[in-house]
Amino acid sequence: xxxxTVILKVAANRRDSLMINALGLTKRFGDTLAVxxxxxxxxxxxxxxxLGPNGAGKTTSINMMIGILTPTAGRVELAxxxxxxxxxxxxxxxxxxxxxxxxxEKLTAWEFLMFVANLHEVERGRAEKKARNLLKMFxxxxxxDEQLGGYSHGMKQKVVIASALLHEPKILFMDEPTxxxxxxxxxxxxxxLRELASEGVTVFMSTHVLEIAERMCDRVGIIQKGRLLxxxxxxxxxxxxxxxxxxxxxxxxxxxxxxxxxxGGSDYAEVSRYLEG
Amino acid sequence: xxxTFLILSVELRQAFRGTRGESEKSSQGKRIARNALGYxxxxxxxxxxxxxxxxxAAALSDTLAAYPDMVRAVWLNLMSGLxxxxxxxxxxxxxxxxxxxxxxxxxxxxxxxxxTPVGSVVGAKLTVALVRNLAALxxxxxxxxxxxxxxxxxxxxxxxxxxxxxxxxxxxxxAVTAIFAMIVMRNVPTQKMRQVIMIGSLVVGFMFVLATxxxxxxxxxxxxxxxxxxxxxxxxxxxxRTWYLPHVWVVKTAFLTTPGFGFSLWESLFPLAVxxxxxxxxxxxxxxxxxxxxxxxxxxxxxxxxxxMRRRRTRKGTGEKAICCxxxxxxxxxxxxxxxxxHTGQGWGIFAKDLTIIKRQPIIWYSILxxxxxxxxxxxxxxxxxxxGDVGAIPDIMKxxxxxxxxxxxxxxxxxxxxxxxxxxxxxxxxxxxMPIDPGxxxxxxxxxxxxxxxxxxxxLALAMALIPDIPQYPLYLSLPVxxxxxxxxxxxxxxxxxxxxxxxxxxxxxxxxxxxxxPGKSLISLGIxxxxxxxxxxxxxxxxxxxxxxxxxxxxxxxxxxxGTIAFATIVVAGHAIARSLALASIKRxxxxxxx
Numbered sequence: 001x002x003x004x005t006v007i008l009k010v011a012a013n014r015r016d017s018l019m020i021n022a023l024g025l026t027k028r029f030g031d032t033l034a035v036x037x038x039x040x041x042x043x044x045x046x047x048x049x050x051l052g053p054n055g056a057g058k059t060t061s062i063n064m065m066i067g068i069l070t071p072t073a074g075r076v077e078l079a080x081x082x083x084x085x086x087x088x089x090x091x092x093x094x095x096x097x098x099x100x101x102x103x104x105e106k107l108t109a110w111e112f113l114m115f116v117a118n119l120h121e122v123e124r125g126r127a128e129k130k131a132r133n134l135l136k137m138f139x140x141x142x143x144x145d146e147q148l149g150g151y152s153h154g155m156k157q158k159v160v161i162a163s164a165l166l167h168e169p170k171i172l173f174m175d176e177p178t179x180x181x182x183x184x185x186x187x188x189x190x191x192x193l194r195e196l197a198s199e200g201v202t203v204f205m206s207t208h209v210l211e212i213a214e215r216m217c218d219r220v221g222i223i224q225k226g227r228l229l230x231x232x233x234x235x236x237x238x239x240x241x242x243x244x245x246x247x248x249x250x251x252x253x254x255x256x257x258x259x260x261x262x263x264g265g266s267d268y269a270e271v272s273r274y275l276e277g
Numbered sequence: 278x279x280x281t282f283l284i285l286s287v288e289l290r291q292a293f294r295g296t297r298g299e300s301e302k303s304s305q306g307k308r309i310a311r312n313a314l315g316y317x318x319x320x321x322x323x324x325x326x327x328x329x330x331x332x333x334a335a336a337l338s339d340t341l342a343a344y345p346d347m348v349r350a351v352w353l354n355l356m357s358g359l360x361x362x363x364x365x366x367x368x369x370x371x372x373x374x375x376x377x378x379x380x381x382x383x384x385x386x387x388x389x390x391x392x393t394p395v396g397s398v399v400g401a402k403l404t405v406a407l408v409r410n411l412a413a414l415x416x417x418x419x420x421x422x423x424x425x426x427x428x429x430x431x432x433x434x435x436x437x438x439x440x441x442x443x444x445x446x447x448x449x450x451x452a453v454t455a456i457f458a459m460i461v462m463r464n465v466p467t468q469k470m471r472q473v474i475m476i477g478s479l480v481v482g483f484m485f486v487l488a489t490x491x492x493x494x495x496x497x498x499x500x501x502x503x504x505x506x507x508x509x510x511x512x513x514x515x516x517x518r519t520w521y522l523p524h525v526w527v528v529k530t531a532f533l534t535t536p537g538f539g540f541s542l543w544e545s546l547f548p549l550a551v552x553x554x555x556x557x558x559x560x561x562x563x564x565x566x567x568x569x570x571x572x573x574x575x576x577x578x579x580x581x582x583x584x585x586m587r588r589r590r591t592r593k594g595t596g597e598k599a600i601c602c603x604x605x606x607x608x609x610x611x612x613x614x615x616x617x618x619x620h621t622g623q624g625w626g627i628f629a630k631d632l633t634i635i636k637r638q639p640i641i642w643y644s645i646l647x648x649x650x651x652x653x654x655x656x657x658x659x660x661x662x663x664x665x666g667d668v669g670a671i672p673d674i675m676k677x678x679x680x681x682x683x684x685x686x687x688x689x690x691x692x693x694x695x696x697x698x699x700x701x702x703x704x705x706x707x708x709x710x711x712m713p714i715d716p717g718x719x720x721x722x723x724x725x726x727x728x729x730x731x732x733x734x735x736x737x738l739a740l741a742m743a744l745i746p747d748i749p750q751y752p753l754y755l756s757l758p759v760x761x762x763x764x765x766x767x768x769x770x771x772x773x774x775x776x777x778x779x780x781x782x783x784x785x786x787x788x789x790x791x792x793x794x795x796x797p798g799k800s801l802i803s804l805g806i807x808x809x810x811x812x813x814x815x816x817x818x819x820x821x822x823x824x825x826x827x828x829x830x831x832x833x834x835x836x837x838x839x840x841x842g843t844i845a846f847a848t849i850v851v852a853g854h855a856i857a858r859s860l861a862l863a864s865i866k867r868x869x870x871x872x873x874x
Contacts, residue, residue, distance in 0.1 A: 063871060066711050067710075067711075067870065067871070068707065068710035068711055068869075068870070068871040069871035070870055070871055070872045087713075087869075087870060088713040088714070088715060089713070090713075091711060091712055091713040091714075092713040094711065096707070096711040098707045102704060102705055102706075102707065103704070103705050103708065104630065104634055104704055104705050105704065106633070106634040106637045106638070107630065107633060107634065108615075110615060111615045111617050111630070111633060114615050114617045114618040114626075115617050115626050115629075115630045116708070116712075117618075117626075118617060118618070118621060118622065118623060118625065118626025118627075118629075119623050119626055119627075119709075119712040119713070119714060120712065120713070121621065121622065121623065123621075124618060124621055127618075128618070147637075163708075
């Protein structure tokens with residue numbers, strides 16, 4: 001039985017329907033403009049990579065999109081639901097994996113998953129079956145009754161990912177999902193994401209691992225200093241880079257080349273000149 | 278040494294800037310006001326304690342004015358007991374303070390990776406632990422010495438010597454504990470060590486509470502806390518004669534410059550200072566060989582294999598094929614039944630999750646235990662009074678006093694839970710925020726958590742009280758509903774208070790480095806709500822006992838006064854609930870939407 005039909009019976013979303021629709025999303029902390037008029041549109045079944053240097057505004061953007069940070073301006077719709085107007089309905093269809101797996105350290109992994117299932121009001125039998133399967137998949141079943149305080153960072157991350165999948169979300173937000181995971185688990189997560197996307201789930205993930213973004217994502221958005229610099233597939237990004245005119249062979253460039261060019265090519269050139277003496 | 282001071286300066290800067298982090302957008306003015314309020318409460322407490330001791334000292338001096346040697350002997354013994362109390366107090370909280378400073382600080386990994394000698398790092402961390410221990414000690418202990426000094430006209434140098442003695446006692450304790458911890462940490466796994474430390478210090482603390490309660494009960498039987506009773510009790514202890522014990526050095530150091538006591542430097546300050554400084558230097562010296570190994574062990578992940586759900590290890594799923602195969606193999610293994618899944622729904626989930634976490638916090642059960650013991654002694658003393666025939670003189674108001682003392686004890690005992698029931702979610706705030714949680718359901722779950730422990734304690738106490746004959750008390754069919762109503766309103770106020778000013782840096786698990794498990798400000802607010810709230814509710818309910826002394830109601834009949842009191846009580850309860858719910862819900866909505874950190 002394929003993974004998706006067992007774990008995630010996602011509603012039949014059409015690939016072209018808009019699942020994430022961010023309009024003029026802005027966040028200001030005092031004098032600091034963290035996110036500036038962000039417009040993003042992500043369709044059903046799409047894996048969208050959100051890239052940017054440290055402090056570019058990725059996590060702030062995600063927090064606004066999932067309704068845990070109130071925007072200074074702008075609005076977000078998830079599957080047509082306005083996050084500000086109907087946050088509970090919006091949150092019911094998303095799964096979220098934060099950049100740091102801070103979880104209740106006095107609960108066991110099993111208790112934590114059951115707690116999350118309760119919050120999403122998943123029927124008991126179904127929740128237990130799914131939790132068991134997810135724990136088994138992440139190789140945590142034999143440690144499911146240990147308190148999370150004794151888990152390593154990577155193990156906690158796996159528990160959090162499992163909790164985000166428990167209720168069959170339509171949209172999955174992941175902030176640096178593979179940080180702290182061993183290669184096998186990282187591969188597993190990538191496989192899961194691909195499977196989810198094929199089932200129509202929208203995956204929105206921020207990452208610093210450009211190789212993952214290049215190989216997995218249908219489209220990527222690059223943000224810097226709160227502003228969206230470019231968005232699209234690799235060809236779209238190459239066009240944007242070519243338009244800047246700084247790259248000699250944009251058609252042969254990798255995502256890493258494009259990222260550096262778009263976010264700080266001149267700075268890197270300075271560093272390079274300095275290193276060369 | 279320079280690096281020790283450098284680390285210390287950073288620690289101090291962090292302490293002054295607070296622990297709430299960048300995400301909190303609280304203004305500086307608010308922070309200063311909050312700190313000022315906390316300090317004001319501490320100063321008020323210190324003044325209260327100091328004044329009380331001053332009165333006792335003055336009374337004792339007057340009563341025994343013709344026998345100055347006897348007065349000195351009495352005070353020497355009393356202060357020996359107090360010095361012992363200094364160490365007991367340190368046992369109650371100091372061990373975990375030292376352990377956390379040495380092995381749980383989040384910055385240790387960074388500091389040890391720099392070219393800083395281990396001794397400098399440990400020296401700085403020990404100094405931080407010393408300051409924390411002193412902060413827990415001085416506001417409660419020093420006012421007693423000051424009260425005595427003022428009451429018995431001690432020389433000015435006494436005030437300096439007594440604080441020096443407390444400082445050296447704390448230094449000695451901190452350093453010896455550090456040596457002990459460093460030796461043990463090399464051999465004992467972290468989780469077990471934590472349990473040993475926690476349970477050990479709790480047992481000592483509990484014994485201390487028990488001993489003070491026994492003394493209190495004994496005093497009650499000796500017609501209360503008068504100067505003669507104190508003197509008789511103190512002379513029986515003879516604690517000052519054991520010259521080789523550190524608490525004796527402490528008391529002799531404090532009295533070193535006070536005329537009439539005649540202690541020499543060699544039996545007081547010298548051994549205390551040498552032991553304290555020697556232990557501190559010894560701890561730093563030992564750290565070069567013992568600290569890093571122990572600290573590494575502290576970071577190990579517990580990989581015990583006991584438990585109800587040990588299974589054969591599943592093979593690693595590293596590909597799509599493996600995923601499919603593993604997922605097809607479902608529903609085979611049995612999972613343990615957890616309280617969380619016993620019922621469905623968000624409210625139950627949140628309540629059961631909180632209860633599961635609290636169940637695993639020994640410190641919370643300890644405070645409930647202490648409250649029950651204190652209340653038990655209160656009942657014991659009351660029963661003695663009843664049997665001795667004193668109750669004939671007790672007016673009707675005693676029924677109300679007893680009822681509301683039980684209410685107060687119950688709410689204080691559960692204050693640690695009710696007063697931080699929302700803050701405790703800081704551990705995983707992102708999770709709750711990203712979930713479709715209805716604020717009303719969340720509030721109800723927190724209310725259940727806030728009220729349940731207090732109501733349980735109250736039920737136990739009320740039932741125990743009902744078994745004691747001749748005590749003036751209301752029948753259970755009246756006392757239980759009144760008590761539950763009062764406890765639920767006070768619980769609502771505590772939830773409201775925590776929702777309006779949550780401290781999400783609190784960590785119930787105490788895990789992950791420098792995060793706090795306690796918030797003294799929150800404890801004080803919780804205590805204030807319990808005491809002031811009980812007073813207001815009790816005053817309303819007991820109106821029929823004093824209405825004739827008030828101008829506006831002196832012509833009222835007793836029946837009318839009972840009706841007015843009952844209505845006033847019910848109104849306060851209902852209004853308190855309504856206000857608390859409304860304000861708490863507004864705050865909870867902000868918290869869940871990410872508008873408040």
